[in-house]
Amino acid sequence: MKLSQLAATLIGSEIVKLGGEIKEKIKQGARIYNFTIGDFDPALFPIPKAFEDAIIEAYRKGFTNYPAAEGNLDLREALATFIEEKEKLTYRSDEILIASGGRPLIYTVFRSICDKGDKVVYAVPSWNNNHYTHFTDSEHAVVETSAETRFMPTASQLAPHLRNATLLSLCSPQNPTGTTFDKEELGAICDLIIEENRRRGDEQKKLYVMFDQMYWHLTYGGIQHHNPVSLRPEMKDYTIFIDAISKVFAATGVRVGWALGPAAVIQKMKQIMTHVGAWAPMAEQKALAWYLNDRPGIDSYLTQFKEKIEERLTAIYNGLQQMKADGFPVDAIKPEAAIYLTVKVDAVGKTTRSGTTLSTQADVTAFLLNTAGLAMVPFYAFGADPASPWYRMSIGTCKKEEIPQMLQELKEALEQLA
Secondary structure, three states, rough: OOHHHHHOOOOOOOOHHHHHHHHHHHOOOOEEEEEOOOOOOHEEEEEHHHHHHHHHHHHHHHOOOOOOOOOHHHHHHHHHHHHHHHHHHOOOHHHEEEEEOOOHHHHHHHHHOOOOEEEEEEEEEEOHHHHHHHHHOEEEEEEEEOOOHOOOHHHHHHHHOOOOOOEEEEEOOOOOOOOOOHHHHHHHHHHHHHHHHHHHHOOOOOOOOEOOOOOOOOOOOOOOOOOOOEEEEHHHHOOOEEEEOOOOOOOOOOOEEEEOOOHHHHHHHHHHHHHHHOOOHHHHHHHHHHHHHHHHHHHHHHHHHHHHHHHHOOOOOOOHHHHHHHHOOOOOOOOOOOOOEEEEEEOOOOOOOOEEEOOOOHHHHHHHHHHHHEOEEEEHHOOOOOOOOOEEEEOOOHHHHHHHHHHHHHHHHHOOOO
């Protein structure tokens, strides 16, 4: 069947593929500790009750028609006030675009800025940059990060790639690693962008930064979130923020996201969005516009929400560190943010009791699933080297009482390896 070049060359999601294997094993009665999906179990992490009630009330009041193409004005104004108070960022309503979550906004950023053959710079592991770059038939400029920098790109790594690039995609807190930029490193990256744009003058297309900060509320242990515009006000002309309620309110299925950026870019993104039609539902927009004014309620929700996430991340991290101390081939990076723990299982080359050698990291991934019932997403699913021994562990569906048993079953599985 002849279809488009894009359809013929688009790479399927490794996460979806792994998810299919997990579903089949569960269907057959297997006990699986599923840490693959960047989502929440609503029974463990419900959305704020006041927000839920406001959504229901908005539907009852008949808010079921089309919203404004750029997002309802009352929501954009509420967001502007909320963002200025919480992040000290000042954006007008015409510098804010609402959509049904972060994905359509990311898509319209790429479509608004990138032409065929333009250079897009991004680090790996990272979420979906490779696919969005493919959508625009742009040139991939990939920076491979490592555990030494907590898998965050550095200014020195990015510098060789920025000349004549069109878009730099950054994410902090980072999906899949749950790590963050420190103030000095992000500031140094901003300085490179400012210098490159000054070099180009007024005739060349500028180098823009897409800054995905979907998890910025969810930081732990004294970690502070930093963003380009707060560190370097000049970056406001070149930065498009991506944000949403998906993670901050455990509302992945409610679908309200927003972009902040230069009005000219936001206007072009809006025009593309009118053809895609990925608007946030009217009722959810009305409810969020009301709920954002409940500062005490939001603060109370975030306090208990973050405590539950951090408790799980820390328990698993401590358990893995004890296993490492006991000589098992595991490691983890201390949790900083988001709902993810970066986990290492370095078992390539080891042999199971049945005599099977784990020749590749994909073999290790299958071994963990089949023997320990442990499902995590390998970093190679996020563009990293296929030999990378690192994984993303998402705790959004993790029952804290199951953590000791999960760690024990992992330990027993690793004990089988020679």
